[in-house]
Amino acid sequence: MKLSRKTLILFAGAALFFALVKAMQFSGMITPYWQLVLDQALVIVIGALGLSIIYGFTGQFSLGHAAFYGLGAYTAGALDKVYGNGNMLFFFLSLLAGAAVAGLVALLIGLPILRLRSDYLGIATLGFGIIVRVGMENGNKLFPVLGGATGMSGTPQVANFDLIFILTLIVILLVRNFIFSTYGRACTSIREDEIAADVMGIDTTRYKVMAFVLGCALAGLAGGIYAHRYPFLHPASFDFLKSFDFLLIVVLGGLGSMTGTIVTAVGWVFLLEVLRVVLGQNFIDWRGVIYAVILIVSIIVRPQGIFSGREWRLLAPDHLKMATGKEQTHAGSGN
Amino acid sequence: MPVLEINNLSKTFGGLKAVNNFNLTLDEGEVVGLIGPNGAGKTTVFNLITGLYKPTGGTINFCGEDITGLQPFKISQRGIARTFQNIRLFKGITVLDNVRAVFHPRIKYNFLDALLRTPRYNVEEERVTLEAMELLGALNLAHRAYEKAANLAYGDQRRLEIARALATYPKLLLLDEPAAGMNPAEVKRMVELIRYIKQRFKLTVLLIEHQMGMVMNLCERIVVMDFGQIIATGTPLEIRNNPVVLEAYLGKGATVA
Numbered sequence: 001m002k003l004s005r006k007t008l009i010l011f012a013g014a015a016l017f018f019a020l021v022k023a024m025q026f027s028g029m030i031t032p033y034w035q036l037v038l039d040q041a042l043v044i045v046i047g048a049l050g051l052s053i054i055y056g057f058t059g060q061f062s063l064g065h066a067a068f069y070g071l072g073a074y075t076a077g078a079l080d081k082v083y084g085n086g087n088m089l090f091f092f093l094s095l096l097a098g099a100a101v102a103g104l105v106a107l108l109i110g111l112p113i114l115r116l117r118s119d120y121l122g123i124a125t126l127g128f129g130i131i132v133r134v135g136m137e138n139g140n141k142l143f144p145v146l147g148g149a150t151g152m153s154g155t156p157q158v159a160n161f162d163l164i165f166i167l168t169l170i171v172i173l174l175v176r177n178f179i180f181s182t183y184g185r186a187c188t189s190i191r192e193d194e195i196a197a198d199v200m201g202i203d204t205t206r207y208k209v210m211a212f213v214l215g216c217a218l219a220g221l222a223g224g225i226y227a228h229r230y231p232f233l234h235p236a237s238f239d240f241l242k243s244f245d246f247l248l249i250v251v252l253g254g255l256g257s258m259t260g261t262i263v264t265a266v267g268w269v270f271l272l273e274v275l276r277v278v279l280g281q282n283f284i285d286w287r288g289v290i291y292a293v294i295l296i297v298s299i300i301v302r303p304q305g306i307f308s309g310r311e312w313r314l315l316a317p318d319h320l321k322m323a324t325g326k327e328q329t330h331a332g333s334g335n
Numbered sequence: 336m337p338v339l340e341i342n343n344l345s346k347t348f349g350g351l352k353a354v355n356n357f358n359l360t361l362d363e364g365e366v367v368g369l370i371g372p373n374g375a376g377k378t379t380v381f382n383l384i385t386g387l388y389k390p391t392g393g394t395i396n397f398c399g400e401d402i403t404g405l406q407p408f409k410i411s412q413r414g415i416a417r418t419f420q421n422i423r424l425f426k427g428i429t430v431l432d433n434v435r436a437v438f439h440p441r442i443k444y445n446f447l448d449a450l451l452r453t454p455r456y457n458v459e460e461e462r463v464t465l466e467a468m469e470l471l472g473a474l475n476l477a478h479r480a481y482e483k484a485a486n487l488a489y490g491d492q493r494r495l496e497i498a499r500a501l502a503t504y505p506k507l508l509l510l511d512e513p514a515a516g517m518n519p520a521e522v523k524r525m526v527e528l529i530r531y532i533k534q535r536f537k538l539t540v541l542l543i544e545h546q547m548g549m550v551m552n553l554c555e556r557i558v559v560m561d562f563g564q565i566i567a568t569g570t571p572l573e574i575r576n577n578p579v580v581l582e583a584y585l586g587k588g589a590t591v592a
Contacts, residue, residue, distance in 0.1 A: 181460075202439055
């Protein structure tokens with residue numbers, strides 16, 4: 001397989017960024033705390049790209065994204081806690097299991113609810129999110145290992161920046177390849193006009209479900225990584241507010257823009273932490289006010305989102321340059 | 336064998352008979368006009384043929400196969416394409432992607448090829464892009480290929496909708512008021528365009544239109560509907576002088592001016 005020039009440049013850029021972070025780690029410029037924030041940002045990038053596929057590219061409104069993030073986290077976390085012992089192979093297997101469980105659940109609930117349109121779909125996914133949250137709070141009654149409302153700890157903390165960075169890079173490339181393929185175009189046509197897509201030969205149900213399953217599996221993967229980086233999982237980390245965070249990132253970044261989702265995801269996580277530092281412990285509650293104000297202002301100033309459907313050139317495919325030159329003329333063209 | 340054969344097609348919405356006992360046979364290569372006053376049920380017929388509505392009664396055969404009640408995307412894949420009265424483009428994406436998106440059912444690479452960008456993906460993407468550009472060229476839209484569809488002028492949007500319909504490689508093309516809101520010069524060009532694509536892509540065309548000049552000019556046969564039923568069929572000349580048709584359009588007691 002031949003890699004395109006843009007992909008190679010992307011790899012080079014990623015390697016440079018990686019080297020920079022490593023240098024900063026060794027020189028002590030990044031404290032463990034900020035390292036944790038950076039890792040969290042990358043995890044959120046993976047999860048948000050999932051929602052970007054579902055809502056940004058396929059136009060299916062979901063308010064339950066954090067539920068799938070949580071399903072992945074609890075599945076991967078619990079599996080590795082019981083069977084893992086910090087074994088790398090088990091780490092990856094548990095990540096796959098987390099993504100698979102999230103994707104499978106998405107398939108089961110997606111088939112009935114994806115018939116609904118926008119607002120109703122939002123309510124249905126919101127309801128599902130609440131079910132999952134209640135399930136997590138009471139999960140210990142069936143499986144004591146899940147910890148229930150008091151949270152779960154004990155998952156081997158084997159995920160580090162290197163692994164998370166590589167996984168994020170792989171996810172970004174795969175999502176890019178999906179979006180800029182005929183499958184991505186089928187999804188986008190559904191977002192643009194579902195009826196027209198249907199009449200033009202696109203199996204809309206199939207691709208709505210496909211996008212939903214893929215997006216939720218990415219959320220599950222992100223959750224699985226999270227469980228291996230943060231020692232304590234709690235149902236409250238995966239509730240409606242978390243879903244809202246994902247939604248904010250995708251909408252603020254601009255629907256239909258991977259670049260927007262990635263940049264906003266990183267920006268959002270860092271913004272929240274910077275606000276924590278700037279405000280200090282006494283004013284930490286003001287954080288909610290400030291970020292709400294940022295949200296209101298940005299949606300008024302740029303309702304179409306920061307990137308509004310545009311892509312960074314390195315992520316978008318090359319335009320084929322031929323064929324534009326000579327136009328065939330026909331009877332109805334000129335005169 | 337007729338391309339399209341509709342027998343006793345009916346559709347009711349509650350107590351309203353939107354289409355009632357509709358019969359129509361289209362032979363290969365025909366251009367047939369479907370006219371009638373507003374609310375006569377013309378677009379409902381299109382929605383029934385393309386599967387957007389399920390018929391209450393009757394059958395639709397396409398190239399000898401029964402397609403009654405199939406899902407729209409399956410009907411499209413068998414070779415029926417349409418445009419919409421109120422243009423329904425994929426407005427937020429480029430002109431090129433509007434066309435490329437509907438190539439989807441005929442793409443010859445699978446999901447894994449797409450994710451890994453295998454040679455099969457590269458070859459097929461290039462082929463699809465070239466074919467789409469060729470189609471855009473034929474409709475004189477190639478120079479706008481990388482423009483957002485929403486930014487096109489009205490006439491260009493109409494043409495793009497036709498290009499997108501052609502990209503499904505249809506045998507039968509249903510055009511729902513392609514010349515609505517166009518001035519006489521544009522209507523004339525649209526007539527020429529329809530003739531050109533009909534010949535080049537070997538199409539059978541069913542056309543809904545209010546611009547009588549266009550219908551009279553293009554169609555070999557005209558079907559007139561009113562209140563969900565066919566009230567007259569014939570050549571343009573016959574229709575022009577049919578008192579029943581004049582009555583439907585202008586009311587009782589109307590005569591040829």
